[in-house]
Amino acid sequence: MLPTMGNREALLAGAKRCLIEKGYARTTARDIAAASGVSLAAIGYHFGSKEALMNKAIYEFVGEWSGEVERALTAEGAPDAEGAVDVEPLRRFESVMGRTIESLDGPQRGLWAAQLELLGPLEHSEELRTFLAGVQRDAGDGLAELLLGIDPAQDPQAARAAGSVLHALFIGIIVKWFMDPKQALSAQELTEGLRIIAENMTGADRKDA
Numbered sequence: 001m002l003p004t005m006g007n008r009e010a011l012l013a014g015a016k017r018c019l020i021e022k023g024y025a026r027t028t029a030r031d032i033a034a035a036s037g038v039s040l041a042a043i044g045y046h047f048g049s050k051e052a053l054m055n056k057a058i059y060e061f062v063g064e065w066s067g068e069v070e071r072a073l074t075a076e077g078a079p080d081a082e083g084a085v086d087v088e089p090l091r092r093f094e095s096v097m098g099r100t101i102e103s104l105d106g107p108q109r110g111l112w113a114a115q116l117e118l119l120g121p122l123e124h125s126e127e128l129r130t131f132l133a134g135v136q137r138d139a140g141d142g143l144a145e146l147l148l149g150i151d152p153a154q155d156p157q158a159a160r161a162a163g164s165v166l167h168a169l170f171i172g173i174i175v176k177w178f179m180d181p182k183q184a185l186s187a188q189e190l191t192e193g194l195r196i197i198a199e200n201m202t203g204a205d206r207k208d209a
Helices: 007-022 029-036 040-047 050-076 089-104 109-117 126-148 156-179 187-202
Strands: none
Touching (some): 007 040, 007 050, 029 040, 040 050, 050 089, 050 109, 050 126, 089 109, 089 126, 089 156, 089 187, 126 156
C-alpha cells in the first residue's frame, strides 16, 4: 500500500487490480485485501461488502476513462473565439469508439470484462440491481454530453432520451467485441454504420452528406 494512500483509496486501487487480473466472479475479499495491503475488516467498514467495493471500483474506472477521453477530444478540437471546442458529433463518436476499442484490448481489458460479468448475478442480487439502477442515468447523461454536447442540466429530457440510446449502443458494441473481437467493427465502420442509420431514418440525402 502506498504510504500517501488512505485505506479506502487503497482498497479501490486493489479492487481494480484484482478485477483486471482475475475478473469479477473470481475475485475474493482476501484477494483485494492482499492487493491493497489493507485488512479484510476494512472492506466492510468502508464499503459494507466486497461486491459494493468492486462495483465502486468499476464505476470509478468508467469515470476516469471518460475523463481521459474528454481531455483527448478537447485536445483534438479547435477552440472557437469563446474558447468552446467544436468537434462534429460523428467525429467525436469515431474518436471515442477508437479509444474504447483500443482500451478493450489493452491492460484495462479486465475492467471492461468485469462490467459484463455484472449481468450474470443481476437477477438474483438486489444490491447489484440497486447499484446499476443508480448509475444508469449518470452513464446516459455523460454520453449525451460527451458525444452530442447536450448539457443534462439545461436539457434533461434530451439528455435522458439520447443518452439512454447511446448507452444501450455502447454496451452492445462492447458485448459484441468480447463475443468475437475479430468480427467486431472498427471505429470507422461503426461511425459509417451510425451515419447510414441516421440518414435512412431521417430521410437525408446521402449525396448531400
